Amino acid sequence: RKLGYxxxxxxxxxxxxxxxxxxxxxxxxxTALVSGxxxxxxxxxxxxGIPKTHRYNYSNFDSIRDNPxxxxxxxxxxxxxxxxxxIRAAQAGKxxxxxxxxxxxxxxxxxxxxxxxxxxxxxxxxxxxxxxxxNLHAIALAKSGDFGPTRIIxxxxxxxxxxxxxxxxxxxxxxxxxxxxxxxxxxxxxxxxGEEPVEVxxxxxxxxxxxxxxxxxxxxxxxxxxxxxILANCVSSxxxxxxxxxxxxxxxxxxxxxxxxxxxxRMSVNLQGEIHQVTLxxxxxxxxxxxxxxxxQAIASGIEPRTSGxxxxxxxxxxxxxxxxxxxxxxxxxxAK
Ligand code: NAD
Numbered sequence: 001r002k003l004g005y006x007x008x009x010x011x012x013x014x015x016x017x018x019x020x021x022x023x024x025x026x027x028x029x030x031t032a033l034v035s036g037x038x039x040x041x042x043x044x045x046x047x048x049g050i051p052k053t054h055r056y057n058y059s060n061f062d063s064i065r066d067n068p069x070x071x072x073x074x075x076x077x078x079x080x081x082x083x084x085x086x087i088r089a090a091q092a093g094k095x096x097x098x099x100x101x102x103x104x105x106x107x108x109x110x111x112x113x114x115x116x117x118x119x120x121x122x123x124x125x126x127x128x129x130x131x132x133x134x135n136l137h138a139i140a141l142a143k144s145g146d147f148g149p150t151r152i153i154x155x156x157x158x159x160x161x162x163x164x165x166x167x168x169x170x171x172x173x174x175x176x177x178x179x180x181x182x183x184x185x186x187x188x189x190x191x192x193x194g195e196e197p198v199e200v201x202x203x204x205x206x207x208x209x210x211x212x213x214x215x216x217x218x219x220x221x222x223x224x225x226x227x228x229x230i231l232a233n234c235v236s237s238x239x240x241x242x243x244x245x246x247x248x249x250x251x252x253x254x255x256x257x258x259x260x261x262x263x264x265x266r267m268s269v270n271l272q273g274e275i276h277q278v279t280l281x282x283x284x285x286x287x288x289x290x291x292x293x294x295x296x297q298a299i300a301s302g303i304e305p306r307t308s309g310x311x312x313x314x315x316x317x318x319x320x321x322x323x324x325x326x327x328x329x330x331x332x333x334x335x336a337k
Contacts, residue, residue, distance in 0.1 A: 003296040004031030005097070006056070006070045008085050009077035010040040013099065017262060017288060018076065019048065024289035027296035031069040034061055061085075065092035072097055072295055074126075078172040079179060083108035090119040097295055099126045101183050102312030104174025106320055109313040116309060124295045124305035125312035127187060131290035133283050134256060134265035135191070138247065141254045142192050146271065148250030150230050153192055155185035155245040157260065158219075158237025163212050176206075176216030178319060182236020184260045186315055186322075188245050189224055189232040197224035197232070197318060200332050202325040212238070222322045254278075262288075 005028055007014050022030045032054040035041050041055040056064060064070050073089035074097040075082050083103040086096045096116060102109050102125050116123040129135045142150055158181055166172040173179055178186075190196065202222035206213045218239045224232040235242055244257035252271040258264060263286070267278040285293075291307075298305040321332040 002027055002029040003071040003095075003299065004029055004069045005072045005074050005292070006032035006034055006054075006064055006067075006094070007074050007076060008034040008061070008089075009075065009081075010035040010037070010044055011076065014074075014076040015040075015044060018074065018292070019044065021286060021288040021292060024285060025292050027300075028072075028292040032056065032064065032067065034058070034064075034073075062088060062092055064089070064094060070094055071299070075099060076126075078166045079174045080104050080172050083112050086112045086123065087115040090115040090121050090123075093119060093121070095122045095124075095295060095299055097124050097126060097292075098309075098312070100187075100312065100315075101174070101179045101319070102309065102316055104179070106313065106316050109309065109316045113309040113313060122295060122299055122305060123309035124298070125307045125309065126291060127307040127311065128287045128291045129184070129187070129260045130191065130307050131294060132260075132265065132287035133280050134267050135188075135260070137278070137280060138245075138254055138256060138259075138267065139191055139194075141269070142247045142249075143194065146249075147247070147252045147254060147269075149228070150193060150247055150249050152248040153189050153230060153232040153245065154234075154248075155188045155232065155259075156235035156237075156242035157181045157184040158235060158240050158242040160241060161212055161218075161238040168212050168214075168216055170215040173216060175319070175323065176213065176220070177218060177236045177238040178220050178322060179216075181238070182220060182222075182234065183315060183319065184243075185234035185236055185245070186222075186224075186318055188260065189226075189234065190314070192245070192247050193226050193228070193230055193232075195226040195228060195230065196314065196334070196336060197226055198334055198336075199225040200318060200321045200325050200334060201330075202322040204326040207239075210239075217326075220322065220326055222325070224318075
């Protein structure tokens with residue numbers, strides 16, 4: 001049977017990107033909604049045929065435990081609410097899909113992993129790029145050796161943040177561009193190398209007179225050193241548009257722009273000085289549907305999801321080190337965990 005998802009938080013990403021994707025799923029279906037706004041429950045409940053008995057608010061959320069149609073809770077709330085709702089979902093006996101960033105601190109990530117493991121439930125982070133064909137192809141190309149051993153990765157992610165939103169309020173976001181969009185640069189360096197960084201050095205540049213940046217950072221760029229000697233240069237910005245990466249080896253490179261977008265990935269490769277575009281066969285299954293289907297498959301086969309809580313925690317450890325490096329103006333050594 002298809003496993004049932006309850007979506008928690010009916011904001012932009014949930015309603016405009018995730019909920020329309022269940023039609024393309026083989027193992028997942030939308031069975032419940034959780035929101036603090038009755039009007040949204042009514043509107044989306046009617047649109048997706050979710051009965052009133054399967055619509056919840058934040059006060060009666062814990063009664064999802066009595067609903068056998070809910071197997072998985074998908075947390076799509078502001079970052080600082082991820083930990084609470086993941087833990088409550090696990091305690092209600094449900095598996096959890098949680099949006100990125102996993103939470104706002106290493107301590108919260110550890111508490112989430114521990115709550116899910118104690119409840120015997122799976123925890124997966126919504127790192128959709130791990131299910132996107134061009135990103136998977138880039139990983140395979142980097143691994144193939146065709147470009148020689150990887151030496152350099154550059155990754156740039158950013159957008160011009162609109163004012164007056166929770167992303168710019170530290171208590172809700174946990175940080176600025178790095179928590180939101182720079183995490184794509186970071187996560188890409190890890191999946192493209194298959195290695196864990198051992199050292200990080202970061203610099204921040206934020207115009208504190210810009211009313212958007214009173215409590216969170218705008219630019220925070222960072223360099224990562226990987227055990228094989230690869231150095232990654234990463235951009236994270238809330239004041240300019242970027243969505244690209246390039247993996248450079250001794251014989252050429254593979255690049256993507258856009259790289260981690262919702263659709264429309266464009267890949268080019270440079271082999272021995274010749275640049276050409278790579279087009280993959282059309283895949284009817286989107287990265288979103290593949291991500292939604294992956295957790296039910298992991299549950300059925302008893303394996304850890306590809307983007308498990310441990311994966312989210314690894315990014316969060318590095319994120320904390322990036323912030324520390326920028327604040328203390330020095331390189332930070334990362335210990336393998
Ligand atoms: P959004 O502002 O559109 O939605 C947030 C939802 O949370 C809203 O429905 C809001 O009503 C609700 N909410 C509940 N309590 C709130 C509170 N105290 N303050 C503010 N909102 C509250 O945001 P979004 O863009 O949908 O982002 C939600 C999550 O999804 C974030 O963690 C974000 O990082 C993640 N996200 C992931 C992707 C991706 O590609 N994987 C893309 C966008 C967002």
